[in-house]
Amino acid sequence: xxxxxLEERTGLPRANIRYYEEEGxxxxxxxxxxxxxxxxxxARTLEKIKLLRRLNMDLETIRLVQQGRxxxxxxxxxxxxxxxxxxxxxxxxxxxxxxxxxxxxxxAALDPAPWLRALEAPARPAVQAPAPPAAPAExxxxxxxxxACWYPWRRYFxxxxxxxxxxxxxxxxxxGAFHWYWLLDTPQIVDMLIDLACFALTFALEPLWLHxxxxxxxxxxFGLKLRDENGEKLSLADARERxxxxxxxxxxxxxxxxxxxxxxxxxxxxLDGLVSDWDLxxxxxxxxxxxxxxxxxxxAVYIAAQVLFFAVIVLSGFASxxxxxxxxxxxxxxxxxxxxxxEKFDYGERLSSDGTWLDGRYVLRLTGLHILDPEFTLEDGAxxxxxxxxxxxxxxxxxxxxxxxxxxxxxxxxxxxxxxLFDYDPEDWTGLWDxxxxxxxxxxxxxxxxxxxxxxxxxxxxxxxxxxFWPDEDSDEAPYYEKTxxxxxxxxx
Numbered sequence: 001x002x003x004x005x006l007e008e009r010t011g012l013p014r015a016n017i018r019y020y021e022e023e024g025x026x027x028x029x030x031x032x033x034x035x036x037x038x039x040x041x042x043a044r045t046l047e048k049i050k051l052l053r054r055l056n057m058d059l060e061t062i063r064l065v066q067q068g069r070x071x072x073x074x075x076x077x078x079x080x081x082x083x084x085x086x087x088x089x090x091x092x093x094x095x096x097x098x099x100x101x102x103x104x105x106x107x108a109a110l111d112p113a114p115w116l117r118a119l120e121a122p123a124r125p126a127v128q129a130p131a132p133p134a135a136p137a138e139x140x141x142x143x144x145x146x147x148a149c150w151y152p153w154r155r156y157f158x159x160x161x162x163x164x165x166x167x168x169x170x171x172x173x174x175x176g177a178f179h180w181y182w183l184l185d186t187p188q189i190v191d192m193l194i195d196l197a198c199f200a201l202t203f204a205l206e207p208l209w210l211h212x213x214x215x216x217x218x219x220x221x222f223g224l225k226l227r228d229e230n231g232e233k234l235s236l237a238d239a240r241e242r243x244x245x246x247x248x249x250x251x252x253x254x255x256x257x258x259x260x261x262x263x264x265x266x267x268x269x270x271l272d273g274l275v276s277d278w279d280l281x282x283x284x285x286x287x288x289x290x291x292x293x294x295x296x297x298x299x300a301v302y303i304a305a306q307v308l309f310f311a312v313i314v315l316s317g318f319a320s321x322x323x324x325x326x327x328x329x330x331x332x333x334x335x336x337x338x339x340x341x342x343e344k345f346d347y348g349e350r351l352s353s354d355g356t357w358l359d360g361r362y363v364l365r366l367t368g369l370h371i372l373d374p375e376f377t378l379e380d381g382a383x384x385x386x387x388x389x390x391x392x393x394x395x396x397x398x399x400x401x402x403x404x405x406x407x408x409x410x411x412x413x414x415x416x417x418x419x420x421l422f423d424y425d426p427e428d429w430t431g432l433w434d435x436x437x438x439x440x441x442x443x444x445x446x447x448x449x450x451x452x453x454x455x456x457x458x459x460x461x462x463x464x465x466x467x468x469f470w471p472d473e474d475s476d477e478a479p480y481y482e483k484t485x486x487x488x489x490x491x492x493x
Contacts, residue, residue: 001037001038001039001043001231002038002227002229002230002231003017003036003038003229003230004229004230004231004232005038005231006038006042006043006046009043010043010046010047010050011050012046012050017046020046020049023059023063024063025045025049025059025062025063025066026042026045026046026049028042035229049062052065052075055076055079055083056079056082056083057075057079061075061078061079062075092118092119092120093119095118096115096118096119099118100115152266152267153267154222154223154224154288154298155219155222155224155286156263156267157218157222157298157299157302158216158218158219158221158222158224158298159216159218160218160302161217161218161221161222161298161301161302161305162202162206162216162217162218162219163198163199163202164302164305164306164309165217165218165305166198166201166202166205167198167309168305168308168309168312169201170197170198170201171183171309171312171313171316172312175312175316175319175320176316192254195254196254199247199251199254200247202243203243203244203246203247206239206243207234207236207239207240207242207243208236208239210226210233210234210239210242210243211233211234211235211236211239212233213233214226214227214233218298221291221297221298221301222291222298223288223289223290223291224286224287224288225286225287225288225289226284226286227284227287228284229284234284242278242279242284245278246278249262249276249278250262250263250266250276250278251263315421318421318422318424319421320344321344321424321425321426322419322421322424323337323340323341323411323412323414323415323419324336324337324340324415325337325415326415326416327415327416328380328381328382328416329382329383329412329413329415329416330381330382330383331353331354331355331376331378331383332353332354333415334355334376334383334386334412334413334415335351335352335353335354335355335412337411337412337413337415338350338351338408338409338411338412339351340412341407341408341411341412341426342408345407345408345426347404347405347407347408349371349404349405351374355373355374355376356373356374357371357373369390369391369392369481370390370391370392371388371389371390371405372388372389372390372391374386374387374388374405374409375387375389377488382416383413383416384488384489385486385487385488385489386409386412386413386486386487386488387484387485387486387487388405388406388409388484388485388487389482389483389484389485390481390482390483391480391481391482392479392480392481392482393478393479393480393481406433406452406485406487407429407430407433409485409487410429410430410432410450410452410487411426411429411430413450413487413489414429414450416489417448417449417450417489418449419448429447432445432447432452436454440456440463440469441454441456441463442454442455442456446490449489449490449491450487450488450489450490451486451487451488451489451490452485452486452487453485453486453488454483454484454485455483455484456481456482456483456484457480457481457482457483457484458480458481458482459475459477459478459479459480460472460475460476460477460478460479460480461475461479461480461481462475469481
């Protein structure tokens, strides 16, 4: 127990406890880091000292009793004689004081001699010198108590629970609130930075847990109580210093290989009862309070948290394909969905907030095909249809009939539909062009509340199927191509 706990147990102030230690009357066990660890026996020793001191027994006599050079009975007999003598002297002094007061004599006329003789008390009985006690029987040396105060495996899994909870918090915020789904598909170096950000979040929040609550969720689950040398919750500054020290001295800021090697070293030192690097020089103490279910419950929660984390990642992957803006779509909200899918599927062009192409004009460079600004049909301010129009009046030798703007536009409009997490597949929508009887000609297709109408007008061109449209050598008309695709909500308008 700590010195503060010992104070509360015995009622003795810390200064007295330290004084008795200096006098050699108390010898608490020292931890490997040099801090005191008071046992139940130390508390009983202090209570004995407290009792004997209340009997006015001097420290030297108490020391002789502790050393076995004087029995307790002998010490009490001698102390009783001294107390009896003191009592007689006090009673005689009280009697003389009363008589002197009753005499009415003043200080100037006082004759002290007769009163001094009256104060002479009967001789007190002499204290017999205590006979030396018999030598105690030889005992086997007491083995030092087993030290399990560092609990390395509990601490490891407690922190593992904390870290997976913080990762859940991190991804819950960035995916749920900000829709940063791009974090799910990033290069390895970015993944490492994300892990480092989650790790930093852990050590930003942990000081608050330790200071205000006295636990972290993982430590509470595994029954690990961390307190300072006085048994109190850590100060905010102390908790913050410790958290960042753990980040460097324990986890080495998650630097690959170095982190694993250092964690193995910390485990070995913990099993040997040595103080961890981040607690060295501080009298911090771990104690265990068993929870219902014990370590098995903690392990089950750890596994459940890991499963929940991976479930969040998987479900977030599904959610990343859903349109970020749902419900009735204004032009501006429609544009948000369009640009979101354009970014996700690496489609180069973007729309400005008013629904026009961001660069002012959009031309397929290899073909000279002009993609005009989308045209919106509104009902009560909400988009019910969007039309994409592509034109070319150049002499074309090859036309690549790209559906990319229509793909993005179709996905953007699905934000106005009642689509769910598990029944929404972007490929199901963008694959509609392949289902059309003639993707280079006219068709009308209804699908899950959306109607797609495509009209193609050509002059001086010949339909070559999947190869596009080539100039028609038998035609006298100048080449002209126009494709109009209208994507509308069925039942709107």
